[in-house]
Amino acid sequence: MSTALPGATIDATGPASPGGRRPGRAKRSTPRNTLTGGAGLGLGISVLWFSLLVLLPLSAIVARAASGGWDNYLNVLQNDQTWAAIKLTVLTAAVVTLINIVMGTIIAWVLVRDRFWGKSILNVIIDVPFAMPTIVAGLVLLALYGPNSPLGLHWAFTEKSIYLAFAFVTLPFIVRTVQPVLEELDADVEEAAASLGAGRVTIFRRIILPSLFPAIIAGATLSFARAISEFGSLVLLSGSRPYETEVASVRMLSFIENGSYASASALASVLLAVALVVIVALDLIQRRVARRG
Amino acid sequence: MVRVSLPTRWLLRVLAVGYVFLLVAWPTGLLGYRTFENGTSNLLDTLQEPDVQSALALTGKVALVAILINLVFGVTISILLVRYEFPGKRLLSALIDLPLSVSPVVVGLSLVLVYNGRDGWFGPTLEDSANFPVIFHTPGLIMATTFVALPLVIREVVPVLHEIGDDQEQAARSLGANSRQTFWRITLPSIKWAVVYGVVLATARSVGEFGAVKVVSSNLRGKTQTATLMVENKYQNFQQDQAYAIAFLLVLVSIACLVVVALLRPKTEE
Numbered sequence A: 001m002s003t004a005l006p007g008a009t010i011d012a013t014g015p016a017s018p019g020g021r022r023p024g025r026a027k028r029s030t031p032r033n034t035l036t037g038g039a040g041l042g043l044g045i046s047v048l049w050f051s052l053l054v055l056l057p058l059s060a061i062v063a064r065a066a067s068g069g070w071d072n073y074l075n076v077l078q079n080d081q082t083w084a085a086i087k088l089t090v091l092t093a094a095v096v097t098l099i100n101i102v103m104g105t106i107i108a109w110v111l112v113r114d115r116f117w118g119k120s121i122l123n124v125i126i127d128v129p130f131a132m133p134t135i136v137a138g139l140v141l142l143a144l145y146g147p148n149s150p151l152g153l154h155w156a157f158t159e160k161s162i163y164l165a166f167a168f169v170t171l172p173f174i175v176r177t178v179q180p181v182l183e184e185l186d187a188d189v190e191e192a193a194a195s196l197g198a199g200r201v202t203i204f205r206r207i208i209l210p211s212l213f214p215a216i217i218a219g220a221t222l223s224f225a226r227a228i229s230e231f232g233s234l235v236l237l238s239g240s241r242p243y244e245t246e247v248a249s250v251r252m253l254s255f256i257e258n259g260s261y262a263s264a265s266a267l268a269s270v271l272l273a274v275a276l277v278v279i280v281a282l283d284l285i286q287r288r289v290a291r292r293g
Numbered sequence B: 001m002v003r004v005s006l007p008t009r010w011l012l013r014v015l016a017v018g019y020v021f022l023l024v025a026w027p028t029g030l031l032g033y034r035t036f037e038n039g040t041s042n043l044l045d046t047l048q049e050p051d052v053q054s055a056l057a058l059t060g061k062v063a064l065v066a067i068l069i070n071l072v073f074g075v076t077i078s079i080l081l082v083r084y085e086f087p088g089k090r091l092l093s094a095l096i097d098l099p100l101s102v103s104p105v106v107v108g109l110s111l112v113l114v115y116n117g118r119d120g121w122f123g124p125t126l127e128d129s130a131n132f133p134v135i136f137h138t139p140g141l142i143m144a145t146t147f148v149a150l151p152l153v154i155r156e157v158v159p160v161l162h163e164i165g166d167d168q169e170q171a172a173r174s175l176g177a178n179s180r181q182t183f184w185r186i187t188l189p190s191i192k193w194a195v196v197y198g199v200v201l202a203t204a205r206s207v208g209e210f211g212a213v214k215v216v217s218s219n220l221r222g223k224t225q226t227a228t229l230m231v232e233n234k235y236q237n238f239q240q241d242q243a244y245a246i247a248f249l250l251v252l253v254s255i256a257c258l259v260v261v262a263l264l265r266p267k268t269e270e
Helices: A037-067 A069-078 A080-113 A119-125 A134-145 A159-184 A187-195 A200-228 A232-237 A248-257 A261-292 B006-035 B041-048 B050-083 B089-095 B104-115 B123-128 B138-164 B167-174 B179-208 B211-216 B227-236 B240-269
Strands: none
Touching: A037 A069, A037 A261, A037 B050, A037 B089, A037 B104, A037 B138, A069 A080, A069 A261, A080 A119, A080 A159, A080 A200, A080 A248, A080 A261, A080 B006, A119 B006, A119 B240, A134 A159, A134 A232, A134 B006, A134 B179, A134 B227, A134 B240, A159 A200, A159 A232, A159 B006, A187 A200, A200 A261, A232 A248, A232 B227, A248 A261, A248 B104, A248 B211, A261 B104, B006 B240, B041 B050, B041 B240, B050 B089, B050 B138, B050 B179, B050 B227, B050 B240, B104 B123, B104 B138, B104 B211, B138 B179, B138 B211, B167 B179, B179 B240, B211 B227, B227 B240
């Protein structure tokens, strides 16, 4: 399941050996184009299909947002309700990502280094938010934190419900990026450090954490991007009250339902820009840490 | 490996298990409990309703078509990306991941902008000349579902294709097999499990898609209301028991997918 996490890039640029009917194999000097007739046709159809389904529609959003010029963006961003929705979404997503960094790392550590009865069940449950339909995720959270809560917690329709929903849908990301790295981590280094007199805290801070850091950052990026675009789980859970529990995706939907596609497109591109800024920022932090370490 | 003191270990264990229990396990268990609170009659009665049946059938149909499309194009694109060199290959492989990082509402909006019958780029032509309405009809639902599940098969197949290399394929070709024989006899059997995986993941995603489908659906009962849309609708109409019953079925599908993946995973890693 872990390899299916969104965002972990497909490495198609690795060693590709030439197909076709050329005699011999030249590993280094692969020609730029090795398409045979049939493969070329397949590529053409595939790219056409991909463009019609994904590329053209997504560029239509950019085109529609840009067609109104800066006024369109200003109008959307100056609307108090929209601004409140963006602020709520981004702040909550940031807090939930921080929670995930701590809890995700702990869960990954427990899954790799600890041994106890039911660990394999825990391992499967981690993936449940990933496979569960988002609308059902909202319903499920409503069962425990809603009006008939057996815990007596009435978090539905409050700001807390948004934290819950974001935490639920983003739970697997950091666990699944940190877990494999932790499994590969060489115990020798830790033992060497211990034999040289390093305490547990020092070993964790100086040896384990630096090796996990890239994975944690990668997971945090995925988690943040997922959270700011979350929609389904909030529909039933948050009540979507303007200024209080309305997130950006819900705001976008109400623009769409009112037929104001230009505003919806502008908001969509703002969210996309926020996601890009965060991805770049986290990447920079990771590089800086890698250089120092 | 450096040992962590017993109290710390217990603290971390309790933290991890408690967090997952409160956030995922208990709520999900409660869903099952609420569904069967009054015996099995709730689930069975809900399944008797024609609207529910047609919603489930629609979800099945849409998911099946979307999975088939993604299966064919997923395998084709994976082979092209791994086995061939062509200009723009890196760009294509980067763009393939796009659907996973876009909000479902944005997916729906993007399809509406291009294919709606009033002022879309292609919508009016398709609707008037070809009599093929997309948005607010089943084709739109299929497109939205295909869109969101698109990268899943490719992500599973590409690494396996890299790993197995093309020695066997070249051997087959040098012995006179044509490309179709090579594909069916050599390539497909060796990527079989990765394809199955990708299809299982795509199934979970396709059956459960909500946001993108909501935007492109007219949400008419018996026409374009899928199972996930019906969960929302039933819950908001205070038919909560029925909402729980349908949601329970959807959870069964997703957990079945997880179990299949968990059972298959070790096989492919050997």
